[in-house]
Amino acid sequence: MKSTHRRLSLLVLSILLLGFLAISIPSAQGLPVFRVAVLGAEGGKLARGAELAIHEINAGGGVVGADGTIFQLQLVIQPTDDMQFALANIRQANVIAIIGPEDSQTALGNREAIANLGVPVLTTAADDTLIASDTSNRFIRIRATEGLQSRAMAEYLIKDLSAATMSTVQLDVESTVSMIRFTQASAQLGLNPNVQYILSDQTPIDTIVSDIASNQPQFVVTYGPPLQVAQLYTSLRQSDWPGRFAYNQADNPVFRENVQSNLLEGIVGVSTWSYTYGDDNSQNFVFSYIREFGALPDDIAAAAYDGIYMLRQAIGQPGNLQSNLLVINNFDGVQGILKPSSLSPGETSDNVGVFELGEFGAPFAVARFSGTQRLELEQPGFVGPTPTPLPTSTPEGVSLVITRAVQNVRSGPGLNYDIIGQLQEGDTAQVVGATVDFGWVAIDFRGTIGWLSRGILDLTGDTTTVPILTPPPSPTPPPATATPITPTPPPVPDIVIVSASPNRLTIGTTFNVIVTVRNQGGANAGPFAVAASFEPGSVFAAQNLQGLAAGSQVDIALSGILSGATGPQNVTIVADLNNQVNEGTAGEANNGAFILNYIADAPLLTTAQAIGTLVLNDLGVASLDGGTQDIQWGGGGLVPLGATKLAILNGFNDANAVHRDAIANAGLANAPITNISAGMLIGIQTDTEGKYGLIQVVSAQGGGQITFNYRMYDN
Secondary structure (H helix, E strand, C coil): CHHHHHHHHHHHHHHHHHHHHHHCCCCCCCCCEEEEEEECCCCCHHHHHHHHHHHHHHHCCCEECCCCCEEEEEEEEECCCCHHHHHHHHHHCCCCEEECCCCHHHHHHCHHHHHCCCCCEEECCCCCHHHHCCCCCCEEECCCCHHHHHHHHHHHHHHHCCCCCEEEEECCHHHHHHHHHHHHHHHHCCCCCCEEEECCCCCCHHHHHHHHHHHCCCEEEEECCHHHHHHHHHHHHHCCCCCEEEECCCCCHHHHHCCCHHHCCCCEEEECCCCCCCCHHHHHHHHHHHHHHCCCCCHHHHHHHHHHHHHHHHHCCCCCHHHHHHCCCCEECCCCEECCCCCCCCECCCEEEEEEECCCCCEEEEEEEECCEEECCCCCCCCCCCCCCCCCCCCCCCEEEECCCEEEEECCCCCCCCEEEEEECCCEEEEEEECCCCCEEEEEECCEEEEEEHHHEEEECCHHHCCECCCCCCCCCCCCCCCCCCCCCCCCCCEEEEEEECCEEECCCEEEEEEEEEECCCCCECCEEEEEEECCCCEEEEEEECCECCCCEEEEEEEEECCCCCEEEEEEEECCCCCCCCCHHHHHHCCCCEEEEEEEECCECCCCCCEEEEEECCCCEECCCCCCCCEEEECCEEEECCCCEEEECCCCCCHHHCCHHHHHCCCCECCCECCCCCCCEEEEECCCCCCEEEEEEEEECCCCCEEEEEEEECC
16 A cells, blocks of 8 residues: 555656646747657667757757747656556646657557547557557657568568578567568568468477478578577577578567577568668768767667657648648658658658678678668678688598588487587588498587588598497486376457458459458457458558457458559458457467458449340340440451450459459450350450450350350449
8 A cells, every 4th residue: 555655646746747847848048848758768769769869959959840939859758667657747748749659569558548648659669550550640650560571571581582492480479460461471572481380389389490490491480579589599500400590670689699699690680770771861870879878779769860850840840740740751861761741641661671690690781671662772881801711721531511501519419419519601620430320420529529410511531431439328318297287278269250252352442341250269359350451552451349259250341442453362361450359379379360362353344234244146246335346256256346456365264363454464456366165265455445354255156156244344
């Protein structure tokens, strides 16, 4: 009780103090003040980025309002460990905007309470769903989404590193959307992951590591908490997996500190900005940040810095601050060109960078993107000396060369022996012995005998001279422990998508995809959301449900308007989008399991019958668009009339797979099509109207009748 009274007293005291500050408008220089809140830790990434920008702006004379009044900027920093306390303080401080929260979990979990403060919220939370599902329209994202980051990493792995085989590993529920975005992007670039692992009671890390070591994919792409990812990666190297590793948070200190430094080189990561960028804005920001704080900035600090400068520009324009922020265009920020007016509402940046970790674990930029456009990567103005390789002597007897990025040295000839060290690609050693089958070779390693697997190294010399060594005793397995009796867990909900339709969506008009959602678990579910991002046009659609009883199902509608080219598409419909329902490990893992395949197609003709069936006798003619006659049937062939064009459509199993752009790109020509047979698919562009359409031959008899189905597009 004493602690509760003390907390309330502190809250009242803080409110009184902040209320006093709000009344004391003039700054130390006598200028009026605009306050900006930071939802983040004192001395944290957000706070430091914002502090640096405000220090520069105030030192340069302050902010000039639309009426010419000069203002100073002031920060109100509130940690997020007690959001109720933090938001109460911010409300009393009369702030004009908020920078933060930094992470998606905090932003999503407190979205309504933060929006109720009634000011623009410039957040670095990268979750794709945050802005799209924000009904308050208060949230503005100041760095690129997770979806854009995932796509950039996929493009670098596939196009730059020529990835041909890839496995993905998801180690937590929070990474579901990011993993879905990555697999979608890699599929669009022509590479589907060979195996996708999701950590669960049935698939623990040991099983994942063993399976990857057996399958030997070239690349493993992982999403999840830094510590767990570090454990996974270390286990993979201990299992002699030699491939390349990618982790979206590869520059996270927790990850790097829990991986041996000699294993960090070459790991691929992604972020929205890197201190290794060489452009002037980035380098000036880096040097200013180091001078101010004695540390290197990261992408969160860069986004907060840009956010403050965007606020300065918006304050200088007449009108509403929120509206002014959304119409900024071509803002030259540290992260790159920011363009809120050109992106989806609430988004300001589509700038993403891919990096690799160097020899000692520091990231260096290898690719930079603005959306899907590859940008020139400027190098920093300083370059270290290139080391001169030392000459190597020619070994006598039998020697070996390591051919993989890293190879474990073990205390005996087998994976069951302990790892006593590692050799890197290009390292050489003298062979002092081998097993009878020559599957393992021995070397003198740091004063003892070390063993290397023969299959992943090169040998030079006469191997018949190598002595056969007796392996050391196998390690004694730890004593077996009694298997604990695991109590039966209580029943939990399990939200799944059962079905979705239709399989054809019309571009340019509102679509309604009817989704059947079922709770197949043993307990009632509370509120949750169902969502999907439809192509073309990256149309995000979501539906909030107030709950769903165990064993029941409901139909909902996901709606939107597609824009872009026609063609086949697929979309993952995600159940319990924001992980609001505790579904247990298995239930959480299947939230992104349902994929709807559909055709995005152009609208059909509205001025005449768009779909129908025609029967023509020999020499009969027909108009398919309500205008002049388009085709004539005769002599076993279809003859185009006037400027009509025809083409046989190959590569389609049935008429449902055909779409408007496939017809337009089929090589239409003003020439007859002969040898007509049942089942043939023919594209048409009509005479005077120029409408595209499809003809599906039902039956045809030369000198007799032809029967065909058709559909016509409103081009």
